[in-house]
Amino acid sequence: xxxxxxxxxxxxxxxxxxxxxxxxxxxxxxxxxxxxxxxxxxxxxxxxxxxxxxxxxxxxxxxxxxxxxxxxxxxxxxxxxxxxxxxxxxxxxxxxxxxxxxxxxxxxxxxxxxxxxxxxxxxxxxxxxxxxxxxxxxxxxxxxxxxxxxxxxxxxxxxxxxxxxxxxxxxxxxxxxxxxxxxxxxxxxxxxxxxxxxxxxxxxxxxxxxxxxxxxxxxxxxxxxxxxxxxxxxxxxxxxxxxxxxxxxxxxxxxxxxxxxxxxxxxxxxxxxxxxxxxxxxxxxxxxxxxxxxxxxxxxxxxxxxxxxxxxxxxxxxxxxxxxxxxxxxxxxxxxxxxxxxxxxxxxxxxxxxxxxxxxxxxxxxxxxxxxxxxxxxxxxxxxxxxxxxxxxxxxxxxxxxxxxxxxxxxxxxxxxxxxxxxxxxxxxxxxxxxxxxxxxxxxxxxxxxxxxxxxxxxxxxxxxxxxxxxxxxxxxxxxxxxxxxxxxxxxxxxxxxxxxxxxxxxxxxxxxxxxxxxxxxxxxxxxxxxxxxxxxxxxxxxxxxxxxxxxxxxxxxxxxxxxxxxxxxxxxxxxxxxxxxxxxxxxxxxxxxxxxxxxxxxxxxxxxxxxxxxxxxxxxxxxxxxxxxxxxxxxx
Numbered sequence: 001x002x003x004x005x006x007x008x009x010x011x012x013x014x015x016x017x018x019x020x021x022x023x024x025x026x027x028x029x030x031x032x033x034x035x036x037x038x039x040x041x042x043x044x045x046x047x048x049x050x051x052x053x054x055x056x057x058x059x060x061x062x063x064x065x066x067x068x069x070x071x072x073x074x075x076x077x078x079x080x081x082x083x084x085x086x087x088x089x090x091x092x093x094x095x096x097x098x099x100x101x102x103x104x105x106x107x108x109x110x111x112x113x114x115x116x117x118x119x120x121x122x123x124x125x126x127x128x129x130x131x132x133x134x135x136x137x138x139x140x141x142x143x144x145x146x147x148x149x150x151x152x153x154x155x156x157x158x159x160x161x162x163x164x165x166x167x168x169x170x171x172x173x174x175x176x177x178x179x180x181x182x183x184x185x186x187x188x189x190x191x192x193x194x195x196x197x198x199x200x201x202x203x204x205x206x207x208x209x210x211x212x213x214x215x216x217x218x219x220x221x222x223x224x225x226x227x228x229x230x231x232x233x234x235x236x237x238x239x240x241x242x243x244x245x246x247x248x249x250x251x252x253x254x255x256x257x258x259x260x261x262x263x264x265x266x267x268x269x270x271x272x273x274x275x276x277x278x279x280x281x282x283x284x285x286x287x288x289x290x291x292x293x294x295x296x297x298x299x300x301x302x303x304x305x306x307x308x309x310x311x312x313x314x315x316x317x318x319x320x321x322x323x324x325x326x327x328x329x330x331x332x333x334x335x336x337x338x339x340x341x342x343x344x345x346x347x348x349x350x351x352x353x354x355x356x357x358x359x360x361x362x363x364x365x366x367x368x369x370x371x372x373x374x375x376x377x378x379x380x381x382x383x384x385x386x387x388x389x390x391x392x393x394x395x396x397x398x399x400x401x402x403x404x405x406x407x408x409x410x411x412x413x414x415x416x417x418x419x420x421x422x423x424x425x426x427x428x429x430x431x432x433x434x435x436x437x438x439x440x441x442x443x444x445x446x447x448x449x450x451x452x453x454x455x456x457x458x459x460x461x462x463x464x465x466x467x468x469x470x471x472x473x474x475x476x477x478x479x480x481x482x483x484x485x486x487x488x489x490x491x492x493x494x495x496x497x498x499x500x501x502x503x504x505x506x507x508x509x510x511x512x513x514x515x516x517x518x519x520x521x522x523x524x525x526x527x528x529x530x531x532x533x534x535x536x537x538x539x540x541x542x543x544x545x546x547x548x549x550x551x552x553x554x555x556x557x558x559x560x561x562x563x564x565x566x567x568x569x570x571x572x573x574x575x576x577x578x579x580x581x582x583x584x585x586x587x588x589x590x591x592x593x594x595x596x597x598x599x600x601x602x603x604x605x606x607x608x609x610x611x612x613x614x615x616x617x618x619x620x621x622x623x624x625x626x627x628x629x630x631x632x633x634x635x636x637x
Contacts, residue, residue: 032604033335036431037102038255040333043096045259047343049330052419054321054351056245057136060416061387062291064359065320066311068381076356078312083352087316087490089525090487092344093494094322096507098331099340102606104430105325109172109333110603111526115493116594117577121486123572129324130424130476131455132471134247135462137417138239139389140410144221147179154214155397166207168373175201202631211394212386219389223465226473226559230465237463241456247421248452252445254429255333265415265422270354272412273361274406277627279365279405289367292377306540313537318479319351326423329430336610339511341412341435362392362561369395385468390415402512425451469550469559476548477563481555482570484538488531489574493524509605509612 032039041045067075101108105123109116146153157165171187174197190197216222223230250261280286302308370377382391396405429448433440440447461471494503504519548555585592604615
């Protein structure tokens with residue numbers, strides 16, 4: 001047998017399969033640059049996956065409310081500044097980090113072994129969040145199915161309602177002029193004596209709109225509190241199972257399958273938003289809603305309040321999904337010379353533009369609801385669950401052909417949630433792949449389905465009658481400080497310990513040499529502005545901490561303790577891993593710490609052909625023999 005030429009065999013990422021079974025990983029294909037981990041089939045798959053990950057439910061149910069609450073259009077000033085100063089620098093950093101090393105959020109910390117616990121923290125937080133996030137998708141599925149009725153079940157006070165349910169406000173008493181005197185009179189007497197209430201003096205009975213009672217009594221079957229678990233709500237459990245089946249089906253081939261699904265799940269929500277905006281803009285009262293959103297005259301004085309800037313920074317931080325591990329995981333499947341700089345800017349701008357666009361669609365219809373119910377817009381505006389499952393459904397129920405609009409809205413929520421869920425599960429499977437590459441190569445589908453099954457069972461507590469309290473508890477603790485702590489340590493570790501200038505040189509190996517002026521802004525942000533802002537947000541969050549509540553329901557002490565245990569479990573791996581790394585190092589304490597603050601011997605580009613002179617000395621990152629490039633003698637024989 002003739003000898004194959006070694007240079008041809010070592011072409012980047014292409015290697016012949018000498019195994020007798022000719023077994024292929026569905027995650028990779030012959031056209032991939034990295035035949036072992038796989039790459040995105042094309043740039044569109046990656047960009048839409050990133051947009052789908054970043055654009056989520058918060059863009060629809062939180063940003064519009066914050067804009068209205070914090071000065072209308074004036075809020076866009078701190079929002080844009082925080083995007084430039086905190087969001088984009090972290091986003092670009094994580095995309096570059098994942099693409100450079102072609103590793104997930106845990107293994108990528110070969111860059112700084114002492115901080116590998118930061119990667120573990122990101123993955124654990126993502127696991128907690130993905131459990132309750134799919135429960136929200138299950139809520140959307142339930143309302144989606146409930147929309148297939150001629151009359152929406154929350155459009156009126158039906159058999160499930162109690163005496164407090166009413167479609168309109170009910171006056172209890174008011175001031176009226178009686179025999180020349182102004183007296184306080186019960187409204188029933190006003191009506192029977194044909195009197196007229198003096199404007200602005202009416203008190204209203206505490207009533208609940210049909211959509212609110214339907215949400216609590218029918219959809220959730222909500223119990224009195226966290227300590228009243230009740231039973232599993234069977235139809236929510238089935239919706240949760242269906243949502244996990246959708247996620248598992250979309251990810252059974254990893255990025256090769258999810259990359260195609262996102263062409264629909266990432267793009268179609270924009271079509272629905274446009275339809276809702278056009279419909280909303282034609283309704284009476286829509287202009288009132290829009291004016292409440294951006295303001296007739298934006299309240300510039302709001303910019304003097306620290307709370308406004310904190311809200312802007314927090315919204316940008318969570319909206320872009322930085323420090324969750326997903327950006328590193330998704331970017332790790334890019335080709336080495338992909339322009340991650342332009343990708344980061346494109347995705348960030350798209351995310352923020354979506355938030356602003358969604359606000360117009362939401363507030364135009366809420367304005368119509370206020371007009372129909374004869375209430376000020378401020379009384380129908382909400383955020384979070386109340387906007388998505390109470391206020392907006394109530395508004396939609398008042399439109400002609402309401403089941404159609406309800407279906408479109410909840411279908412949009414479903415797609416927005418699934419996109420983010422795809423990326424979060426891919427973060428977990430990428431971590432497993434980096435730790436056990438041989439297992440994932442042979443058993444990717446069973447591992448993915450097994451992971452989805454496990455997370456489904458863990459999420460069952462969130463579809464009990466006390467489920468909404470668990471969802472709120474996890475969101476309150478895990479999606480808060482843990483992410484902030486991970487982000488602060490991430491930027492400190494990479495910029496101050498690994499070295500910001502060294503990291504810039506790594507990026508230039510991928511996107512080409514850039515001028516000092518090009519890097520001036522990024523250096524200012526990475527070295528000073530972004531870490532300071534993150535620390536300020538973290539300190540502010542700790543100072544303003546309040547015990548979790550759901551509406552007027554207080555959590556028991558043990559519930560708050562469980563929340564603290566969850567966040568401690570997430571972040572405790574940072575010191576544990578650091579201590580283990582130091583104990584395993586050689587030399588005295590100082591030498592061990594210094595050793596752990598240096599990149600690992602196998603840190604660098606995944607493929608040898610990309611390492612150049614800077615990383616020509618490194619140990620092959622692929623430790624297993626199966627992942628080593630065969631020797632000439634192996635090729636011959």
